[in-house]
Amino acid sequence: MTTFVAPVIDWAALSAILVIAGTGIVGVLVAAFVPASSRRTVQVVLALVAPLAALAVVAWRWSVVVGGGESTLVAGQLAEDGPALAAQAIILIFAVVGFAVMASRLPNGEEAFAPQGAAAPGSAYEEAARRAGLEQTEVFPLALLSLAGMLVFPMANDLLVMFVALEVLSLPLYVLSAMARRRRVLSHEAALKYFLLGAFSSALFLFGVALLFGFSGSISLPDLGTAAATTVGMDGMAVVGFVLVLTGLLFKVGAVPFHAWVPDVYQGAPTPVTGFMAAATKTAAFAAILRLLYVAAPGFGWDVEPVLWAVAIASMLLGTVAAIVQTDIKRTLAYSSVAHAGFALVAIVSLSEQGPSALLFYLLAYGLATVGAFAVVTLVRERDADGNVTGEATHLSQWAGLGRRHPVLAATMTLFLLSFAGIPLTAGFVGKFVAFVAAADGGAWPLVVIAVIASAAAAFFYVRIIVLMYFSRPEESERPGADAVEPGALTRASLVLCALGTLVLGVWPTPVLDLLAQAAKFVV
């Protein structure tokens, strides 16, 4: 008979997660009990303060932990070490800027989310809800709960905890994806697709966990690493299990061939959610992949590396080629994010020592530009015959001449696009550079060559958007031209932060690189 020993829990190490999860639960209560007039304000304040507070907590834990204080906690199920804290900090930064965009309203008071999530699109009920000025403030607690899952992900040192975190972060996102105020059918379709494929990939993940448990008798990552080195004769089971687990994670980062959901979801989801999701989910899932590869996988290196190579190459090439033929800005950015998943993988395929810090820097650079670019998309709007602002002008041709009428906004978007393209003096370039160095140092230089070719091709569609904004006249579009609305204070702040971050990380990345270099050690 086994006796249950309650694990000792280091609450301090969990405090960042607790802050976010706790605020999420408070947010649910707020949605239920605070009067409608002040409900939204309270939610927005909570949603913006919580990530900032958690960021402060992470900074405190960093000072305690990095450089000798790394440990596992809760009976080895969570790990608190440099990579985990760095990933958490990056996710929280994305949360701050992403939530700010989510909370913004247009000058006419319209927000990005449906007035009543339960109302059928186009129904009389929805119209009534809109007239009544209802607002679905639950989006903020949902986003916070998802964020809590994302914060657990990088710390998960155990496959089941990883699974739970995966579900916690995914379920609220499925709901959020369905909440777009305009083009709701598209939004519903996106959510359904995301949910079905997400559930499918979760099942694969679980099946992989089962196989790995069968192989090693444990679900803890360090035990797996040990078992891989010592167990003989069950390699097939281990490799299949490992690849299945990896599949579940690669689905979340949107790498080929698990990318089918990306364009539809990115297009259909409310744009502020897309920006947050694209940046933060990818970071969280990559952080989990990092831990899986660096803690559990060294023993499987030979078996897993070819898979990673294939996924990285396929993501870069397919993402790039598919992005070139898109006509919708959100879909273009979606395929570009697929390509970026490939570029990010380049940093870690060879499991080199600089891999983790290179990958995290890449994700930071990519995420800032992503949140910023989608924030710009929320501002570029169509107008109806009366001059009222309507939905987002997402067709690329509608962006023609934007640089002429809104030079600052267009310049900001250009900065983000240049960062995506990896032009020097932007964060994206430094990110690509460190990723390529990490890969080439591990001997994966053929991959670097392919990545370079893909970058050159990818530059084409980023440049095409710049051409449209600056070199084209609005009359050249057959669709109604787009007009940018004044950004709300929060969106403006978010754009400024993202743009500054993109520039500063491109020109003076030293402090961040130094911090990340300290954080490269995984606790086993």
Added chain:
Amino acid sequence: MNSLPWITILIVLPLLASAVLWLVPGLHRVARPYGLVVSLVTLGLAVAMATGFDTGTAGYQLTETHAWIPALGVSYAVGLNGLGLVMVLLAVGLVPVVLAADWHAADDPAEREDEDAAYVARRRATFVALVLALTSLMVAVFAARDLFLFYVVFEVMLLPVYFLIGMFGGPQRRAAAVKFLLYSLAGGLVMLAGVVVTYLHGPRGDQGFLLDSLAGAVTDPVTQRWLFAAFFIAFAVKAPMWPVHTWLPDATAQGTPGTSTLLVGVLDKVGTFGMLALCLPLFPDAARWAAPGIVVLAIVSLLYGALVAMGQQDLMRFVAFTSVSHFGFIVLGIFVGSQVAMTGAMFYMVAHGLSIAGLFLLAGYLERRGGSRRIDAYGGMQRLTPVLAGLFLVAGLASIALPGLSGFIGEYLVLLGSFQSSIPAAVVATLGVVLAALYFLLVYQRVFTGEPRASLREARDAGTLRDLTARERWTMVPVVVAMVVLGVLPGPVLDLLTPISQVLAMGGVQ
């Protein structure tokens, strides 16, 4: 006086001025005089810097080294050798000329009616701001002593040119700008792979990207060849050599004359500069190994450019193809394996910058008058616009190496050196010289001699077709003076360049 960080000042001043101009709307109205003053001050500073320069050594002078991204081994390290100095002087010298010549280039005639004054002012300010930003990048690229810094500037430099072509160029400017950018980016990214691998072979550490620490770092011959190829492709696209030259005629045909001047006169020299400053010192054995093939490519460029130039109908494209030919000459001089030829090639880089400025700007003036740049739209312009015709002749003769003008010394030295090391190459190159005389004189004849067209004559009689204005004449004065001075007194510049080719010829190709 030499304790001043001269190079940093030359980099920061135009960049800062450019940012201020773009961000302060109050300055937009005076953008053009503002730009001219800034560029003249920059030129003055560059000349002041040059007076303190010690000729006769090949090493870098005025060096500054500061840590930039130590985690990656990147330093902000600048310094100039003789070649860098003359290229910087050429660059900052051409900028005021270009700003003055393109005084009206930012005014889009198609848009004037429906646009308000603020928009026109902003457009002009954007043009000047881009040119000033480009100035600072041109100084930085010739002064970089750190491979990473060089790469960064090399790539970033594309952006101002891209916007200059794309926003201010002719009707097909969009396609031309994109073609230019993608060609250069692709070349640059190939180089990026090379940069990464070169660094990994080097000593690494905080200053792992310094050129000094990288020289001789790659010893494996096969790796060296691959890396040499990666760098050379980027520089060949930039230079442009056959068969990766096709972006150049489009870019110059669509860009404003001033943009084309900076693009071909200075930026493309970064290609040949990179071959001299990076390919030869970093990969000497591979350079020696690849030299015969490159000489063949250079000769193909030389002849192909000359022959295609003869068939051009568009004046700008004509000048562009003559440049392909001249770049063939320069690359031949670098790789033919003679120290004399290499000195000649470096001299040629400066001379070509001057003659190209003359040809592009004058072709632009001609187009403003005749309303076309088709060669067959003109005839007898000598009688209608004698000053324009005379200056065009001088620039053209400098370009085809008439003794006494700037082009001669470079071409002579390249041919002399080539005869010493490879007779066949030299013979074919001489054929190129003959072709050059032919294509230029044919064009001159068709445009400027003979009977003027009736329509042009009427325009002259009506007073709408005038010879060069004072502003236009003044832009040509420094260019022509420099051509004559370099042609008659090449000594000081040759003194600057000879030590470099001595060093490179010893460590690089024999």
